[in-house]
Structures are given as structure tokens and as C-alpha cells.
Amino acid sequence: MKILTTDPAREPRKIFYKRAVVDLKSGAVTYEDVPCRNLEDVLGGFGRSFQDLAARHITRAYCDENPLIVNTGLLTGSRAMTGMRTYFSGYSPIKAPQKGAPTAIWSAASGKFGAKFKWTGLDELVFENRAEKPVYVVIREGRSGPLVEIKSAEHLRGLFTHDKIMRLQKEYADAHFAAIGPAGENWEEVLMGAIACSTENQLRSGEDKSRFAGRGGMGSLMGYKNVLALVAQSKDKLAAPSDEVKRVNLNVIKGGGSLRLQPVNRGGGGGTWGAYDVMQPFHAVPVNNFRPQGNDLPEKLFRENVEKDYHIKSEACFRCGITCHNNIHERNADGSAGRFLAKFDYEPLNLLGTNLGIHDAGQAAALIHLCDNFGMDAISLGVTLSYLLSYNARHPEKPLLNGATFGDFPKIKELVERTGRGQYPEIGQGSMRLAQSTGEPAYAYQVKGLELAAYQPETNPGYAWAIAGGHMSMGTYGMLIREGKTDLDSWVQAITDDKLQIVGFDMIGLCKFFDIAKGIGTEMVRTCLRSEHGLEVSAADLRTAVRRAFLRGLVLELRQGYTREEYTLPAEMFDDPNPHLKVPRIGTREFFQELSERVWAVFEEELDEFLQEVGAAE
Amino acid sequence: MKVRVKLHGVFRRGRFKEEIRDYPAGTRVVDVVRELGFSDQLLGTVIINDMHADIEQELKDGDCLMLLPLLDGG
Numbered sequence: 001m002k003i004l005t006t007d008p009a010r011e012p013r014k015i016f017y018k019r020a021v022v023d024l025k026s027g028a029v030t031y032e033d034v035p036c037r038n039l040e041d042v043l044g045g046f047g048r049s050f051q052d053l054a055a056r057h058i059t060r061a062y063c064d065e066n067p068l069i070v071n072t073g074l075l076t077g078s079r080a081m082t083g084m085r086t087y088f089s090g091y092s093p094i095k096a097p098q099k100g101a102p103t104a105i106w107s108a109a110s111g112k113f114g115a116k117f118k119w120t121g122l123d124e125l126v127f128e129n130r131a132e133k134p135v136y137v138v139i140r141e142g143r144s145g146p147l148v149e150i151k152s153a154e155h156l157r158g159l160f161t162h163d164k165i166m167r168l169q170k171e172y173a174d175a176h177f178a179a180i181g182p183a184g185e186n187w188e189e190v191l192m193g194a195i196a197c198s199t200e201n202q203l204r205s206g207e208d209k210s211r212f213a214g215r216g217g218m219g220s221l222m223g224y225k226n227v228l229a230l231v232a233q234s235k236d237k238l239a240a241p242s243d244e245v246k247r248v249n250l251n252v253i254k255g256g257g258s259l260r261l262q263p264v265n266r267g268g269g270g271g272t273w274g275a276y277d278v279m280q281p282f283h284a285v286p287v288n289n290f291r292p293q294g295n296d297l298p299e300k301l302f303r304e305n306v307e308k309d310y311h312i313k314s315e316a317c318f319r320c321g322i323t324c325h326n327n328i329h330e331r332n333a334d335g336s337a338g339r340f341l342a343k344f345d346y347e348p349l350n351l352l353g354t355n356l357g358i359h360d361a362g363q364a365a366a367l368i369h370l371c372d373n374f375g376m377d378a379i380s381l382g383v384t385l386s387y388l389l390s391y392n393a394r395h396p397e398k399p400l401l402n403g404a405t406f407g408d409f410p411k412i413k414e415l416v417e418r419t420g421r422g423q424y425p426e427i428g429q430g431s432m433r434l435a436q437s438t439g440e441p442a443y444a445y446q447v448k449g450l451e452l453a454a455y456q457p458e459t460n461p462g463y464a465w466a467i468a469g470g471h472m473s474m475g476t477y478g479m480l481i482r483e484g485k486t487d488l489d490s491w492v493q494a495i496t497d498d499k500l501q502i503v504g505f506d507m508i509g510l511c512k513f514f515d516i517a518k519g520i521g522t523e524m525v526r527t528c529l530r531s532e533h534g535l536e537v538s539a540a541d542l543r544t545a546v547r548r549a550f551l552r553g554l555v556l557e558l559r560q561g562y563t564r565e566e567y568t569l570p571a572e573m574f575d576d577p578n579p580h581l582k583v584p585r586i587g588t589r590e591f592f593q594e595l596s597e598r599v600w601a602v603f604e605e606e607l608d609e610f611l612q613e614v615g616a617a618e
Numbered sequence: 619m620k621v622r623v624k625l626h627g628v629f630r631r632g633r634f635k636e637e638i639r640d641y642p643a644g645t646r647v648v649d650v651v652r653e654l655g656f657s658d659q660l661l662g663t664v665i666i667n668d669m670h671a672d673i674e675q676e677l678k679d680g681d682c683l684m685l686l687p688l689l690d691g692g
Contacts, residue, residue, distance in 0.1 A: 259659050260688040269628055269660055269687045277627030278662060278689040304630070346691070471691075478689045482663050484670025516690050582668070 001074070001123055002033055006534055009541040012036040017044070017123035020148045022137065024225055025064070025129035029148045034124075039537070039545040040507065040552075044073040044123065046106035046468070047507035047549040049089035052126075053104040054556055054614045061093040061102040061217075062187070062224045068127040070117070070178075070230065073509025077118030079241035080528040081249040082320055082511035086114035086178065086197060088218040094191040094380060094430045095216055095449045100561015103448075104553065105216030105468050108506050109178075111197035112318045116176040116232035122146035131226035134185075136168070140175075140233040153228040158182055160373035161196035162208035164229050169203055175233035176203075178213075181375020184223035186422025191429050192380035193219025196372065200318045207340040208369070209327065211317070214377035215469040216450065238319075242531045248524045253321040257515045261324040263314035264303075271314075271324045272346035275454075276302055282481055282582045284456050286355040288393075288406045289386035290445045290570075292456070294580030300359035301349060310361060311337040312344075322513050328365050341365035342372070347471075350454035351382025352416075356389060357406025366409075367416055374420025379469070383451035384431040385415060387444050400438075401426060442571035448562060453477065457569045458578065458587035461595055462495045464567040467503070467553035475502035475516070486584045491595055496602040503553075504546035520546060548610075554603065555610040567596065619643055619679035621650075627687040629656055641677060648673045650683065662688030 005014035016033040023029075040047030049069040058066045068090045075083040085108050092105040117125075120141045125148065127137075134153040139146060156164045156179075164179035177198040184193030195218055196210035213219070222228075241249065252258055262268020276298060279285045285298040292298075299305060303326075306312070311331040316323040326345070330338035342348075342365035352371060353364030371378050389406050392399035401424060404411035419427040426434055431451055435444035445452045447463050453471040455478075457463055462476030471477045476499045479485045485494075501519030505512045508520050515522055521543035529535045574589045624636045633654060641650070647664050651673065664671045665684035677683060 259657060260662070260690060264628055264631065267657065267660075272691040274627050274687055275689055275691070278686045281624075281626055281665075281684065281686065478662075482689045484663075513691065 003533055006536050008042040008535050009039045009537055012038050012042050015042050018121060019124040020122055021126045021128060022148055023128050024131040027150055039541060040549045043507040043545060044071055045087040045507040046089055049106060050104055050552050053089060058091040059101045061091050064129040066091045068221050068225055071124040072114050072118045073507055075528055076509030077115035078532045079245050081252045082514045083509050084110045084114050084317055085509045086117060088195055088213045090218060090221045093217040093220045097561040097566055103560040104556045106506060107213035107215045107218045109197040109211045109213035110317045110511055111199045111211035113176040113178045113197040113232055116234050119234040119237045120146040120232055127225050127227060130224060134226050134228050136229040137227055138231040156228045161210055161375045162373055165198045168229060168231055172231050172233050174235060175231050177229060177231055179229040180219040180222050181373060183374045183376045183420045184219035187220040187223035189422035189425035189428045191217045191220050192377045193217055193223055194375050194377045195219045195222060196375055201315055208373060219375050244527050244531045248527050251524060252514055258322045258513050261322050261513055263323050270303055271326045273303055273326050273344050275346040279481060283580045284459055284481060284583060286350055286454050286456060288357050289390040289443060290456060291578055292580050297359055298354050301353055301361060306361040313337055324513060342368040347454050348378035351379055355382060355386050356412055358409060363409045370416045376420060379453055380430055380451045383445050384427050384434060387431045387434060388427060390443055391438055445570050448566055457573050458581055459583055461592055462499060464569060465495050473503050475499040480583055486586050488595055492598045495599050500550045501543060501546050503550050507549060551606055552610050555607055555614050559614050621677050622682040624684040629685055629687060645677050647675050660687050662686055
């Protein structure tokens, strides 16, 4: 970034970001310093990419006019803790309205790729068109700025995500990597391809500990473009943090916001895995395609039960003190860590475990490992699988594919492997399309074509307004269980104001765990911007920019063809209430109807401005 | 007075899952949290007799108190 002002909210045009545009068809690369249009542009991530995507009218995800935008946030690669994020944006292969065009989406990943990318001097990389043959792209630090080169990727074809990364590591020192897997290469059959970003731990240990940009099929879009991997090669730029940033970083670790994610042995909550323990008393842990049964089966995957048989290591992203990763290893006879199996985060563990009727940690780990190595979004894959298993349970006389049902690990494993290889497009296309083909959409746990995260929709009507994945772009998922909120006023306020602020982290380059409850409109973020970039931004301006970015995303959805009726939740929830859930019942059509009317009434007052900017549907 | 206390998640470590405990009249949830020695920053949800409650709420004889760590993230 070239920063010629201290006031980015009032003088955004005095801030320039470095963009490289790669025409994959011709091989031409152009570089430019682009002046920012507004504070969203300055912050970066989807706040910038969605403005560029809005300028394009895309009717099919797999077309040359649909770009893949790779960018970072203002604090990516900075000394602010968690400033590691890379964003991938484009029109989604998987997320689309019932009738209409694909919608814009972004996906974020940690790992060290984002910081390395930023340290090359590049802020944004835009891929236009598609390459004729498989390529990988190297971004490196040149003498007078970043350089982007296209190289043949014949030797990477068909490799798992981790194997691509390790192969490239042999060729490039001082570099980090982003790679798709076989799923992304089979983009026609798999719309849920993810992008794996390398971690220091992975490159050092050789264990497949990537971080993933999973949601929305950006790995499939990358596969369509015939780009199998990215290499970001630069020296580390690691000056010591200022005293102010040091204090912020200390506050991130000790201030309480991230305490629940800290390792258990440090008095923390042990990462997102702990959600199992918190939701089980309410029988709200998704089981068998989001139908908790009121029994104790989910407890089999509680940490306290898993650690009886496995070695659990608490590990962290590069330079992050939160240490939220729970890496599961086999346990050697002497009690030490054996072979690495998988990382247990709540979403993949539930959606590739309990929600498939899999209650064995080793089996769940095997499915997570496969999903990661094939390069698929664990949420979309898990929820589509659970739909299929549910369908087969309902139709034993005429099951789909290999006839797998809940808990049948060998058959489920086969489904994952064959989906990743492109042999089961029925699963690879996601749950919305699969349910359209069966004619039974009521129990497909998706909203607007994107599968739900592992929180029962009965506990989170806010899912309907999430613009890029249920829990990553609408932070209402804990409101009922954590806070017991059942009144409309609270839900309307949360959806239309506070909880949409979660998307701010997907602009600025920080992980949500930096301060998940408050968003980026905080003194901590202001301090980092001042110290790292000499920028003075008020908390109010930050919140306004985040809100504008969110509303732009909402308008983009409408422009691409979503009807108001599609802002809803799976019908099974309304029509066949689960008696086992021990939560106040707000998942009724009446509650949701009134909520919907009130939410839209708030948003509508502001949407006109963005409708003019984005334009009407064609 | 006697209060049934149920702990969940990491709160159980080195403590208990469920116990009936004696407390003086006027004891609040926050007093129990401090007595048990876990961080109120990690406390996410307080349930008394199946209803969400506030940390300052006073307990009564026969209450069932459930304490859960913070829920957030995926």
C-alpha cells in the first residue's frame, strides 16, 4: 500500500493498493497502483473485492469473465496478532438462487501465505480468463516491486493439497503456498472446492496442517481457471512490534476475548471444539442431519473422551498466541504424539462426525483428513453427505449412490473419496442441487444454496441473512443458547446491526478470534492502524465501512436473483419441530415471518444507495 | 441452603460434573463462580432451573444451577 494521508475515511484516494492483473489466456501481467474509492477499499478483503465484482454481470460461475480475486487486508502481514488472512473472491459455483445467477462470495484463510503475499509488495492479484493448461503462479519480491510469473503445473496435477504444497516447497525457499486439491481440479463435478494455505508448522513438520479458504467453492473457481497453486516468495518482514501493538497483542491473549480458544492447560476453553460441551446440555449438537435425538451420543466426541485414546497438541498459527488448534495424533506406547491424524475444530468435527452418525474420533479424523487433502469445504461436504444419508434412511428401498446411511463409516469414506475425485457430482454439487433432484428439499440444511454451519437453525434464524456462510458472516449463532435471547427486538437489532459486524474481520486481515464479539470497530484495531500505518480512523467509521460492505453484499445477492422467499431456513425446522431440543422455540414460521418483515424494513431504508451503485438484475 | 450445581466443558476439569452443595442464604451465581475458581471471562452461560439467568442472580434453596463456558466460533 502507498499511504499519503492519515485520514483514510475522508481521503481514501490518497491511499493506493498494488494490484497485478493476470490474463491467464495470454499470459500477460499488468501492475498498477490503484487509488482507493472509500474506506472499504482501504481496509481490503471482500470490502474491496465485492465492489469490483459488483461491476461485472456474471450469469455463470464458470465463465472467463468471472475473475478470481486474491487479496489481503490492511493488517495482513502486520505485527497485529492474527494478521495472517488471505481472501479469495469471485462469483460462486455453489451459491446461487433457485432461479438466477451465481452470487458473489469470499472465503478467508489463515496460514502464512497471506503475510508472504503481502510482503512481496502485492496487495491484490486478479485472475482473468483461464489458462489452457494447468499452471501455478509465483508472486515474488522483485527489486522494484512484486513480480508475478506463470509456470507449468503438469507435475502437480492430481496431487492432494498437502502434496502440492510439499512439492512446491522443494522448489521455493522462503515461500508459502496456496493450493487446490483433486476436488478443485474436478471443478465441473465438484462445486465445493477449497483452497489450502500452508502453515509454518506444516512446512516444518511435513504434516498436513494447512488452513483452508473453504466456503463458496473458490477452489473450484481456481480449478476452472486451471491454476493449481500459488507461491508467495519473500523475505519475512518482522520488525519488533511497537509498545502499543504489543499491548494490543497481549490484550488479545489475556483480555478474555480469546480465552475460550486458549489451550485447556493454560486455563482456556480449548478451542472451538468446546462448543460440543456447551450445546449438548440443550441437545443442540447436530446429529444425523441436524436432528438431535436427545441422547448422549455426541458426548463420544467430547474432548475428555477423545483424549483417553489420542494425543492432543495445542498449536497456533504463525506468531499467534491464541493457540486455538487442537491437533490430534495417535498416541505412542510411551504416551508421546504419534502420527498426525487431523485438526479438530468444531465445524469439521461435527459435520464430518456426529452429524453423519460417526461417533468414533479416529473415523471422524479420517474423514476430515480426506476432505482436507482432496481440498473440499468441510461444511458443504458434510452437510451434503448428511442430506444424502438422511435421504437413504427415508428410502431404504431406493437409496442413492452407494446406499450409505448414518454411521456407515466405510461407505461414507467411499463417498468422500469419490466425491473428491469428481466421481459423485450428486454430492459435489452441494445439498441444494441434490435436494432439487430428489424433490425433497425440506431437510437440506442449506440457506441460499450454501450449507449451514454446525449450529441448529432452530437456534439461529440469523442464518438467513448471512452473505457468505452462516456463521462467518452473521454472528448470531450463539444468541439463543448463550444469551437466551427470544425476543424479536433483540434478534432484529443483532441481525441488522451488531452481529453483521463480524464480517469486518474479512476486510482488515485479522482472524475473527482477535475480538469476535466486538468486531473491528474497537480501540484495539484503531491502535493497530495508527501504529502500523499511521492512520487515524474512528471506531464509528470502521463500523460504518463494515456495514456498507455487508449491505453491498446483500444487494449483490438480490441483484443476482434471490427472492425474499429464499431468505429463509430449512422447512423441516418449521414443519417438523424436533422435540429433543431443549431451547425456547423461536423456530416457528410466525416468529420468522415477523422477524423477516422487521429485518427487511431496517435494511430497505439503506439498500437504495447500493442498488444504484450495483445496478438492477439483468 | 442446598443448590445442585452442574458444570460443563472445561469447568469440570479438576472439579466435578454435578454436586449438591451448601451455600448461605443470599449467595449469588458470581459467588459460586469465584468459589469454584474459574474465570468469569470464560463463563458463557448461566442456567437456573432451565432458564437463562444473570451472574448477579441470587440463588434459592433447591435451585439447579448450570454453568457453561463461552460459546463462540466454529
